Amino acid sequence: MRLTIAPGPAAGTPELGEDRADLPQVLLAAGDPAQFRLSACGDAYSGLTQSPLFRGYTDCFGHAMVLRGAVDVMVDPHLSPWDLAATAVAVVEAGGALFTRLSLDEGRVDAVLGRADLVQHVAEVLGWMAV
Numbered sequence: 001m002r003l004t005i006a007p008g009p010a011a012g013t014p015e016l017g018e019d020r021a022d023l024p025q026v027l028l029a030a031g032d033p034a035q036f037r038l039s040a041c042g043d044a045y046s047g048l049t050q051s052p053l054f055r056g057y058t059d060c061f062g063h064a065m066v067l068r069g070a071v072d073v074m075v076d077p078h079l080s081p082w083d084l085a086a087t088a089v090a091v092v093e094a095g096g097a098l099f100t101r102l103s104l105d106e107g108r109v110d111a112v113l114g115r116a117d118l119v120q121h122v123a124e125v126l127g128w129m130a131v
Contacts, residue, residue: 031076073114
């Protein structure tokens, strides 16, 4: 796949997918199941896989799919800061949103990224907002 994603005026601004109001119609992606176990949120992964439009993508590829608009929202726990640094800038430039919380292991974060109208909702459904 020949794809370069670079936020900023010179590169053009990537756009996130079109608005889809119904959560069952949302294309939802999640990172590696092992990352969910390392963050002690394996039950969250099991719940996410029940979504009719669930896909499993790991870090960079999944983040790129969100930025292209091919995925509406992605849940990606137990990330090192460098795994999320470029995405954090690009998703906001694309008009999306990013939610992060501290992960179970020091120096790691759990993230939800994607369409602005979905990120907070998904974080709340996962029970991550109160943590």
